[in-house]
Amino acid sequence: MPRNPADFVLRARLKERLHFPDLSERMALKLASVVHYCARSHFGLWHRKLGSPDFRKLEGVFTPLVSVEIEVSDIPVDPMQPLEVHGESYLARNLDAAGAIRHIVREGRHTLLDPRGNVVGRARLLNVFTRYDPDPARRRVTELPSSLGVGSVPSRVTELPEIETLVPAGRAPDLVEESPAFWHYGQTDANRHVNGIEYLRAMEGYVAECLARRGGDLRRTYFSRARIVYRKPCFRGEGYRRAVWFHGEAPPLAVGVFRKDGDPADARPAVAIELTLAQHDAP
Numbered sequence: 001m002p003r004n005p006a007d008f009v010l011r012a013r014l015k016e017r018l019h020f021p022d023l024s025e026r027m028a029l030k031l032a033s034v035v036h037y038c039a040r041s042h043f044g045l046w047h048r049k050l051g052s053p054d055f056r057k058l059e060g061v062f063t064p065l066v067s068v069e070i071e072v073s074d075i076p077v078d079p080m081q082p083l084e085v086h087g088e089s090y091l092a093r094n095l096d097a098a099g100a101i102r103h104i105v106r107e108g109r110h111t112l113l114d115p116r117g118n119v120v121g122r123a124r125l126l127n128v129f130t131r132y133d134p135d136p137a138r139r140r141v142t143e144l145p146s147s148l149g150v151g152s153v154p155s156r157v158t159e160l161p162e163i164e165t166l167v168p169a170g171r172a173p174d175l176v177e178e179s180p181a182f183w184h185y186g187q188t189d190a191n192r193h194v195n196g197i198e199y200l201r202a203m204e205g206y207v208a209e210c211l212a213r214r215g216g217d218l219r220r221t222y223f224s225r226a227r228i229v230y231r232k233p234c235f236r237g238e239g240y241r242r243a244v245w246f247h248g249e250a251p252p253l254a255v256g257v258f259r260k261d262g263d264p265a266d267a268r269p270a271v272a273i274e275l276t277l278a279q280h281d282a283p
Contacts, residue, residue, distance in 0.1 A: 006144065006151030010049065012041040012087035012110075018079050024222070026280065027076040029083075029112070031223045032200050034070040034121040038110040041087030042125050046106065050148060061145055063106050063127035064230075065196050067161050070123045071225040074280050077114045083121075084113045091144075091154035094128075101142040104129045105158055126160060161229050166255050166272045173243035173257075175210050180239035180261040193233035200226055203256040203273045206242045210254075211277075214246075224251075225276035232270040234260065240270070252277045 022033035029037075046063075077083070089108040096102040105128055112121035129141035143152050187198040204223055212218055234240060239261030246254050253276055257269035 004151055004153075004155050006091050006154040007156065008090070008150065010045045010087075010089040012045055012085060014040055014085040014087070015082040016040070016085055016112075017082050018077065020079055023077070023079060024074075026074065027079065028074045028280075029072050029077065029120050031070060031072050031226060032197055032204065034072060034112065034123050035068065035125070035197055037083055037085060037112055037121065038087065038108070038123045038125065041085045041110050042089060042108040042123075045087070046089060050150070061129055061131060061141055061148070063129050064191065065125060066128045066230050067126040068123065068196065068226070068228040070121065071276075072121045073119060074222060074224065074278070075114070075118050075120050077120055081115045084115070086111045086113065090156060091150070092156035092158035093154055094158055094160045101153065102140075103160060104141055104144060104154065105160065107158055126158070128160070161227065163229050163231050163257075163269055163272045166227060166229060166274045167257060167269070168245050168247060168255065171245065173245050176243045176265070177206070177241040180241050182239050183234055183236050185236045188236050191233075193235050196228070196230060199230075199258060199271045200228060200273060203242065203258075203275065207244055207254045207256055207275055210244055220279045220281075221277055222280055223275050224278035227274040229272045230270075231268060231272075232260075234258065234270055 016037045022030055022036065024030055087108060087110040089106060092105045092107050093101050094103040094105050105126055108125040110123045111119055114120050129144065130139050131141065133139045144150060183194050187194050189195040208218055211221065240258050241261055242256055242258055244254055244256045246252070253274055255272065255274045258271045259267055259269050
């Protein structure tokens with residue numbers, strides 16, 4: 001049988017120079033920096049194959065990030081030695097309950113290794129094919145356009161986490177931000193909205209403050225893993241409020257959400273983030 005052209009796999013073996021601000025005081029990779037080192041592997045190869053999007057013309061098919069899973073090992077690295085990146089990206093279908101195609105997804109799995117072969121970080125990035133259109137039905141892409149030249153529908157099937165996958169059901173948050181914070185221009189990117197990692201940085205800071213107020217020891221606690229689901233973009237100048245749930249013991253977890261200022265307390269969040277808490281041996 002002829003091979004499905006949509007089942008191609010893009011593989012990368014790259015070296016990335018470390019940037020000092022991405023390292024903790026233990027010289028370990030910070031969680032929020034992982035996607036930066038996966039960028040050439042995940043985005044660069046894809047754009048080389050199909051071309052880069054033109055953010056000045058909001059037309060055609062785009063593949064924004066809808067979910068990110070990242071983790072770090074807290075293993076100290078040599079800042080003078082580059083990281084090795086092993087990446088793999090491919091297309092997949094996401095199905096609804098009836099088995100029909102709900103989304104076509106570009107999935108990437110990337111591993112960061114130090115020169116000794118230690119895994120210092122991992123990432124799973126999920127991009128969904130969509131169109132810029134106010135109508136949700138017209139935004140959805142269930143068959144790839146022939147102009148892309150990569151076939152119509154991939155054979156692989158994958159799961160897409162939802163906001164509700166992360167947020168505890170039927171339970172009020174442990175903490176809710178009383179006053180709104182605001183997104184600023186320096187947190188946006190060429191997609192014309194807040195960059196995805198800025199949500200992680202903002203939530204790490206808020207959860208750390210909440211932990212300290214609850215008696216947590218921030219000298220030993222760090223964020224080792226994050227799962228992020230993006231539902232609705234935020235823009236510069238907009239206000240937002242964060243809410244946090246704490247649960248789990250092994251390992252302890254914090255789940256935080258962003259709601260746009262003015263949204264009701266029970267509105268679906270714009271973004272949800274699950275953070276795994278770990279402890280290191282730093283004095």
